[in-house]
Amino acid sequence: NNNHSAPSTSSVASSTFYSTTEDSNSLLIVDLEPNPQEALKVKPERPPLPATLPLNNSSPEEKPTISDLARKTIRLLKSEVTHINFEQARRDLIGSNLLSSVYFLTDTEGSRMMSTVYSASPHLVVCAHGLEGASNDLRQVRIFLQLALPKSDLHFLMSEAYTEDTYQDIREMGKLLAEEIVTTIKSSPKEYTRISFIGHSLGSLVIRAAIQEPMLERYISKFHTYLGLSGPHLGMMYSPSYLVNGGLWLMQRLKSGKSLQQISMKDHSDVKQCFIYKLSERDQLHRFKNVVLLSSHQDRYVPFHSARIEVCNDVKRDNSYNGLSYREMVRNIMQPIIQRVDCSLVRYSVQYALEQGSANTMIGRAAHIACLDSEVFLNKFFSVTAWKYFV
Numbered sequence: 389n390n391n392h393s394a395p396s397t398s399s400v401a402s403s404t405f406y407s408t409t410e411d412s413n414s415l416l417i418v419d420l421e422p423n424p425q426e427a428l429k430v431k432p433e434r435p436p437l438p439a440t441l442p443l444n445n446s447s448p449e450e451k452p453t454i455s456d457l458a459r460k461t462i463r464l465l466k467s468e469v470t471h472i473n474f475e476q477a478r479r480d481l482i483g484s485n486l487l488s489s490v491y492f493l494t495d496t497e498g499s500r501m502m503s504t505v506y507s508a509s510p511h512l513v514v515c516a517h518g519l520e521g522a523s524n525d526l527r528q529v530r531i532f533l534q535l536a537l538p539k540s541d542l543h544f545l546m547s548e549a550y551t552e553d554t555y556q557d558i559r560e561m562g563k564l565l566a567e568e569i570v571t572t573i574k575s576s577p578k579e580y581t582r583i584s585f586i587g588h589s590l591g592s593l594v595i596r597a598a599i600q601e602p603m604l605e606r607y608i609s610k611f612h613t614y615l616g617l618s619g620p621h622l623g624m625m626y627s628p629s630y631l632v633n634g635g636l637w638l639m640q641r642l643k644s645g646k647s648l649q650q651i652s653m654k655d656h657s658d659v660k661q662c663f664i665y666k667l668s669e670r671d672q673l674h675r676f677k678n679v680v681l682l683s684s685h686q687d688r689y690v691p692f693h694s695a696r697i698e699v700c701n702d703v704k705r706d707n708s709y710n711g712l713s714y715r716e717m718v719r720n721i722m723q724p725i726i727q728r729v730d731c732s733l734v735r736y737s738v739q740y741a742l743e744q745g746s747a748n749t750m751i752g753r754a755a756h757i758a759c760l761d762s763e764v765f766l767n768k769f770f771s772v773t774a775w776k777y778f779v
Contacts, residue, residue: 517590624653
């Protein structure tokens with residue numbers, strides 16, 4: 389894509405990130421799956437990255453370390469890529485003596501080459517936090533996006549509209565967020581040409597509720613990128629974690645929160661009358677140029693398939709009323725996205741380097757918040773790939 393922007397035609401892609409460190413050099417492998425049918429399939433968790441990556445024509449004694457391979461890649465990028473062209477870079481790497489399965493490698497030095505691409509037009513980025521969160525929860529997301537695009541005119545709204553009570557009705561939180569956005573736009577001396585949204589966990593649902601509010605209808609033409617970080621778009625149905633399900637049940641008894649009932653799809657006896665199903669019927673994600681969904685198998689708080697808005701194996705085997713209704717939710721959201729020629733859908737599956745044996749890792753909380761506080765991941769994610777969705 390010579391314009392350094394997201395594809396102009398409708399596409400579905402899926403990527404897997406492996407993040408590791410050696411000799412103070414971080415390495416990120418982006419394994420792209422351009423086939424839409426393959427991207428929609430449920431895939432098992434990938435094995436861990438090996439300590440060394442051999443070149444195709446090298447002997448076992450000459451196997452380079454990860455750091456050596458990263459440095460070779462950066463030299464290749466510096467010598468052959470003047471203006472960053474992802475397709476050309478991919479062909480260069482595959483055509484070299486690197487492993488043919490490696491599409492793109494970079495370290496911090498190489499990733500800074502991406503920062504030469506920018507947009508001078510004012511761009512509003514709305515950040516929405518999750519349950520019991522605060523407006524500064526996404527501060528590192530903001531920082532690393534700014535570092536990836538230092539010359540772009542990005543303006544961030546770190547939402548505080550619903551911070552005081554994240555257990556209230558998600559509809560009400562969406563309305564509060566919509567009002568906050570309108571107030572921000574009207575009070576700004578600049579006229580924003582694009583509006584993007586980044587939501588974490590519950591915040592992903594709050595954004596989807598907000599963009600259905602009539603007061604934001606006038607700004608729909610400016611919607612640019614929706615980035616959902618571990619969002620329970622399809623609720624907690626078919627969650628594989630009994631511990632999390634039990635915790636939700638207990639919190640509902642202690643907190644009596646409407647939002648917890650809505651996420652669990654227990655706010656009505658009929659699934660099709662639940663908030664999340666109703667949200668899918670009037671979904672507006674197809675209004676964006678880019679819909680980017682990030683998930684992780686290590687995250688036990690939000691089901692993998694829910695964050696990716698896809699059908700899991702349990703749903704495929706369930707022909708009950710609930711199973712059929714669940715498939716309808718997926719279709720309600722995905723069909724308009726796929727049919728729209730100028731909307732790109734990208735799914736990222738992330739494998740984090742987490743502390744083994746800790747309680748947070750075991751219950752899945754560490755992976756749920758790693759997309760907010762892992763500097764290694766955020767640096768690589770925005771400087772290598774996600775920056776292009778905001779230019």
